[in-house]
Amino acid sequence: MATAVQTVERENYLNSNYGIKSWLLTTDHKRIAVLYLISITAMFWLGGFFAMMIRLELLTPAGDLVSSDTYNKLFTMHGIIMVFFFLIPAVPAVIGNFVVPLMVGAKDMAFPRVNLLSWYLYMAGAITALTAMVTGGVDTGWTFYTPFSTTYSNTHVIGAAIGIFIAGFSSILTGLNFIVTIHRMRAPGLTWRRLPLFCWSNYAAAIIMVLGTPVIAITLLLVALERAFHIGIFDPRLGGDPILFQHLFWFYSHPAVYLMILPGMGVISEIVACFSRKRVFGYEFVALASIAIAVFGFLVWAHHMFVAGISVYAALVFSLLSYLVAIPSAVKVFNWTATMYKGSISYNTPMLYAFGFIGLFTVGGLTGIFLASLGIDVHVHDTYFVIAHFHYVMVGGGVMAYMAGLHFWWPKMTGKMYPEAWAKLSALLVFVGFNTTFFPQFILGYMGSPRRYHAYPPEFQVLNVLSTAGASILAVGYVLPMIYFLWSLRYGKDAGPNPWNATGLEWMTSSPPPTHNFDETPVVTWEAYDYEHQPQEEITVGH
Amino acid sequence: MATSDIGDIQVAERALQHHFADMEQQRDTSSFGMWMFLLTEIMFFGGLFCAYLVYRASYYHAFVEGSQKMNITLGATNTAVLICSSLTMALGVRAAQMGKPKLMVILLLITIVFGFGFLGIKAVEYHEHWVNHEFPGPSFHFETGDPAHPATDPQHTEIYFSLYWAMTGLHALHMVIGIGLVAWLVIAGLMGAYTPHYYNPVENVGLYWHFVDLVWIYLFPMLYLISKKHGG
Amino acid sequence: MAEHKEETGSVGHIAPAKLYVAIWAILMALTLTTVLVSMVDIGPMNVVVALVIATIKGTLVVLFFMHLRYSPKLTMATVIAAMFWLFLLLSLTMTDYLTRAWSTSPGH
Numbered sequence: 001m002a003t004a005v006q007t008v009e010r011e012n013y014l015n016s017n018y019g020i021k022s023w024l025l026t027t028d029h030k031r032i033a034v035l036y037l038i039s040i041t042a043m044f045w046l047g048g049f050f051a052m053m054i055r056l057e058l059l060t061p062a063g064d065l066v067s068s069d070t071y072n073k074l075f076t077m078h079g080i081i082m083v084f085f086f087l088i089p090a091v092p093a094v095i096g097n098f099v100v101p102l103m104v105g106a107k108d109m110a111f112p113r114v115n116l117l118s119w120y121l122y123m124a125g126a127i128t129a130l131t132a133m134v135t136g137g138v139d140t141g142w143t144f145y146t147p148f149s150t151t152y153s154n155t156h157v158i159g160a161a162i163g164i165f166i167a168g169f170s171s172i173l174t175g176l177n178f179i180v181t182i183h184r185m186r187a188p189g190l191t192w193r194r195l196p197l198f199c200w201s202n203y204a205a206a207i208i209m210v211l212g213t214p215v216i217a218i219t220l221l222l223v224a225l226e227r228a229f230h231i232g233i234f235d236p237r238l239g240g241d242p243i244l245f246q247h248l249f250w251f252y253s254h255p256a257v258y259l260m261i262l263p264g265m266g267v268i269s270e271i272v273a274c275f276s277r278k279r280v281f282g283y284e285f286v287a288l289a290s291i292a293i294a295v296f297g298f299l300v301w302a303h304h305m306f307v308a309g310i311s312v313y314a315a316l317v318f319s320l321l322s323y324l325v326a327i328p329s330a331v332k333v334f335n336w337t338a339t340m341y342k343g344s345i346s347y348n349t350p351m352l353y354a355f356g357f358i359g360l361f362t363v364g365g366l367t368g369i370f371l372a373s374l375g376i377d378v379h380v381h382d383t384y385f386v387i388a389h390f391h392y393v394m395v396g397g398g399v400m401a402y403m404a405g406l407h408f409w410w411p412k413m414t415g416k417m418y419p420e421a422w423a424k425l426s427a428l429l430v431f432v433g434f435n436t437t438f439f440p441q442f443i444l445g446y447m448g449s450p451r452r453y454h455a456y457p458p459e460f461q462v463l464n465v466l467s468t469a470g471a472s473i474l475a476v477g478y479v480l481p482m483i484y485f486l487w488s489l490r491y492g493k494d495a496g497p498n499p500w501n502a503t504g505l506e507w508m509t510s511s512p513p514p515t516h517n518f519d520e521t522p523v524v525t526w527e528a529y530d531y532e533h534q535p536q537e538e539i540t541v542g543h
Numbered sequence: 544m545a546t547s548d549i550g551d552i553q554v555a556e557r558a559l560q561h562h563f564a565d566m567e568q569q570r571d572t573s574s575f576g577m578w579m580f581l582l583t584e585i586m587f588f589g590g591l592f593c594a595y596l597v598y599r600a601s602y603y604h605a606f607v608e609g610s611q612k613m614n615i616t617l618g619a620t621n622t623a624v625l626i627c628s629s630l631t632m633a634l635g636v637r638a639a640q641m642g643k644p645k646l647m648v649i650l651l652l653i654t655i656v657f658g659f660g661f662l663g664i665k666a667v668e669y670h671e672h673w674v675n676h677e678f679p680g681p682s683f684h685f686e687t688g689d690p691a692h693p694a695t696d697p698q699h700t701e702i703y704f705s706l707y708w709a710m711t712g713l714h715a716l717h718m719v720i721g722i723g724l725v726a727w728l729v730i731a732g733l734m735g736a737y738t739p740h741y742y743n744p745v746e747n748v749g750l751y752w753h754f755v756d757l758v759w760i761y762l763f764p765m766l767y768l769i770s771k772k773h774g775g
Numbered sequence: 776m777a778e779h780k781e782e783t784g785s786v787g788h789i790a791p792a793k794l795y796v797a798i799w800a801i802l803m804a805l806t807l808t809t810v811l812v813s814m815v816d817i818g819p820m821n822v823v824v825a826l827v828i829a830t831i832k833g834t835l836v837v838l839f840f841m842h843l844r845y846s847p848k849l850t851m852a853t854v855i856a857a858m859f860w861l862f863l864l865l866s867l868t869m870t871d872y873l874t875r876a877w878s879t880s881p882g883h
Contacts, residue, residue, distance in 0.1 A: 106562065107561065107562035108561075108562040109562075110572050110576060111576055112560075112562065114576075172583050176576060176579045176580060176583065177576075179579055180572060180575050180576045180579060183575065183849060184568065184571065184572040184575060185562075185572070210579060210582060210583050210586075211582070211583070211586055211856070211857075211860045212586070213583070213586075214583045214584070214586035214587035214589070214590070215586050215587070215589060215590045215864065217587060217590075218587050218588075218589075218590035218591060219590055222590075222591075222594070222709065225709065229679065229680045230679070230680050230681060231679040231680060231701075231705040231708075231709075232679060232698075232701060232702060232705060233594060233702060233705050233706070233709075238698065238701065238702075239602075239698040239699045239701065239702055240702060241597065241598075241601075243871075244593075244594060244597055244868075247593070247868045247871065248590050248593060248594070248868075251864055251868075298860065298863050299863065299867065301867075302867070302871065310871045310875075311870075311871050311872075311874040311875040311877065312874075313870070313874035313877060314870045314871035314874055314875075317867075317870055318867075516561075521564070571847065574846070574850070575847075575849060575850065575853070578850050578853045578854070579853060581857075582853055582854075582856065582857040585857040585858075585861055586857070586860060586861065586864070589860075589861045589864050589865075590864075592861070592865065593864050593865055593868055596865055596868075596869065597868060597869070597872050600869070600872060600873070601872065615810060615813070619806060619807075619810045622806045623803060623806055626799060626802045626803055626806065627799070629799075629802075629836065629840050630795055630796070630798075630799040630840075632840070633795045633839075633840045634792060634795055637789060637790065637792065637795070640789045641789060749840075749841075750841055753836050753837075753840045753841045754841075756836060756840075757833050757836050757837065760829050760832045760833050760836065761829050761833065763806075763809075763829075764809060764813075764825035764826065764828070764829050767813075768809065768810070768813035768821075768825050769822070770813075770816070770821055770822075
């Protein structure tokens with residue numbers, strides 16, 4: 001099998017030079033993606049550790065494992081880490097950074113040094129936030145609602161807010177880089193209508209990054225200033241309006257939910273087309289649906305505030321506008337299933353995750369419509385129903401897509417195949433574990449169990465135990481890939497340039513790609529997902 | 544002329560980064576990147592504008608009383624200073640485009656002088672407000688200065704001053720950064736970094752400078768000129 | 776890369792210096808105008824005039840000093856997007872504040 005030619009290692013981005021400096025000062029988008037992969041994985045485990053502590057506390061009705069104060073800090077730190085330091089950067093900064101320049105046939109991102117700066121800002125923000133957590137923690141919830149965060153909380157709010165502020169600029173610069181790269185760096189012939197959907201969805205996510213993130217940056221800065229100088233912009237005792245904070249916060253943080261899911265939707269589009277051997281059904285609609293989700297996402301933020309004291313008329317407007325988002329989301333789900341219809345489907349791990357994504361995202365999205373309805377929201381607001389809903393979207397959607405993409409492009413990133421059988425097992429564990437964890441929380445919430453308490457009435461114990469058991473399965477499902485990905489670096493089979501026989505420019509260069517991505521600039525003369533004309537080989541590595 | 548042209552092109556070739564096909568792509572890309580950055584800046588200030596709009600709509604009289612304390616002469620002078628600095632900046636970019644590095648350096652130095660002039664006048668105003676306890680926080684104390692019309696709503700006037708300090712402070716911070724960037728252009732310009740074939744940094748810093756001017760053009764009427772009519 | 780050499784001489788549009796000076800003069804005149812108008816009490820029109828003048832000034836700065844007039848359409852799209860999103864932030868927030876009084880005072 002391995003001929004002499006293959007054993008002579010081709011120069012690639014991993015072996016072109018060595019040493020810690022060549023990594024910390026790199027401007028190569030592929031190395032920066034690897035830096036992000038390592039740091040984001042660390043944050044994922046930290047956030048996951050806090051989640052496990054929460055679930056262990058909730059194993060029994062009494063608050064016996066941790067005090068209520070500690071519990072408040074646990075769910076706050078879980079939220080801050082998972083939202084700002086894992087979910088928002090995960091797909092764009094790791095997979096997008098690696099794949100988008102390859103997909104558009106460019107040598108690098110438009111601003112390589114800015115790209116490296118983004119990573120440093122991410123690290124600076126993470127270290128600042130972690131310092132605040134280590135030295136005492138934060139207990140405001142990840143939402144930093146005023147006036148609790150500005151006046152009453154005795155924890156390290158300023159440190160955490162500044163950490164998120166800094167990480168926000170990392171996100172802004174990443175988004176800026178994506179938009180400029182996709183506009184200006186496309187290879188000859190790669191028109192917008194030929195652009196892979198992953199690029200479209202990253203573009204849509206980047207719109208949210210550049211337009212939304214600055215608003216939360218200034219808002220958190222105001223919270224920090226208010227805490228430090230008692231200036232009273234949000235403090236009702238000083239004449240301010242705490243609801244204004246919620247407006248400004250959710251102007252970013254609601255679109256940010258779409259920012260977490262949109263790049264994942266792009267991953268799913270790539271995978272569904274590849275493993276169905278078909279062009280994505282209604283390509284233009286799926287592409288434009290991404291943009292529509294990004295734009296509509298900015299029109300709906302106050303549906304988080306229905307019971308906060310906003311006017312009923314505004315609530316009515318925001319409730320109606322919220323339903324708009326269902327349209328492009330449904331377009332995507334229908335088009336993915338239509339793509340699979342009569343396709344020749346192969347059940348490789350990325351596709352299994354994609355199935356999981358489509359199902360779980362649909363549940364998460366539909367329960368979102370419940371919550372956008374004024375009457376139902378009043379009933380289930382601040383209950384476990386909300387928790388279950390957004391975990392279905394963020395974990396069932398966002399993390400599933402991240403795992404799908406990681407498996408799909410791992411051969412491209414490392415040149416090695418992961419062990420398929422183990423990967424399928426872990427995909428199954430993640431799916432089962434996830435549903436066992438979070439489906440009971442829908443019922444808990446419907447029955448009225450409020451969120452953010454470390455103790456609960458005994459009648460809720462059965463469902464809580466089920467949920468904690470599911471979390472343990474989920475944890476195993478996440479630990480396994482960590483092990484076999486590392487294992488594959490040394491023992492994995494060589495992937496070759498295109499193990500999935502996929503279309504797309506990233507598969508036309510070697511794995512791992514050379515530092516300059518392509519030996520000569522590719523010229524695109526074909527449509528995206530042209531699987532009809534792709535040689536009909538079996539996918540060689542499937543078992 | 545021909546030899547200097549070749550020299551210019553060599554400078555430009557050195558400035559071409561490896562991942563761009565040619566200078567035109569690099570120039571358009573860097574300019575677009577700068578505009579995208581300014582877009583994020585608009586949203587950054589936008590959060591403050593939103594807070595201003597909400598409170599001004601809710602507590603109009605408190606805002607009027609607060610704005611009476613503004614020194615319109617100094618504010619208008621500062622507006623004029625910034626407009627002048629924008630002119631010298633625009634002419635400086637033009638000099639760079641036309642390949643007149645010495646003229647560019649002179650114009651940029653004048654821009655820096657205007658920039659410091661703005662900050663100096665702003666400092667005088669800040670000092671006045673500080674002395675009069677018009678800085679939000681525990682020491683805040685507000686009086687209209689007219690015994691016939693005592694302050695009607697000092698609590699919300701404090702919000703006016705919170706926003707005044709936050710908005711002008713953030714703007715002043717941008718001015719400081721802008722002066723630093725222009726100083727960097729001056730140094731690089733003296734070392735002959737820019738030619739008609741390569742002047743992206745000059746153009747981009749120019750965009751930034753004009754943007755900061757633009758923000759002030761809105762801040763001035765919003766904070767100083769709310770209404771001459773007495774709030775009482 | 777040799778074939779690109781001739782193309783590297785791309786120079787952006789150079790506007791005449793007179794134009795810049797003319798724009799400067801208009802901006803200065805408008806600044807004076809806005810101060811003078813603010814001295815006269817014309818009720819709610821004060822704020823309208825002030826904002827209209829500021830917007831004219833801003834437009835002149837963006838179009839000429841920032842070269843938007845001579846820039847690609849993409850730049851124009853960026854500016855429009857910024858204004859549109861700022862409008863969304865301000866207007867949708869105000870839908871709440873402007874309608875709060877409606878429900879609390881049914882008598883009106």
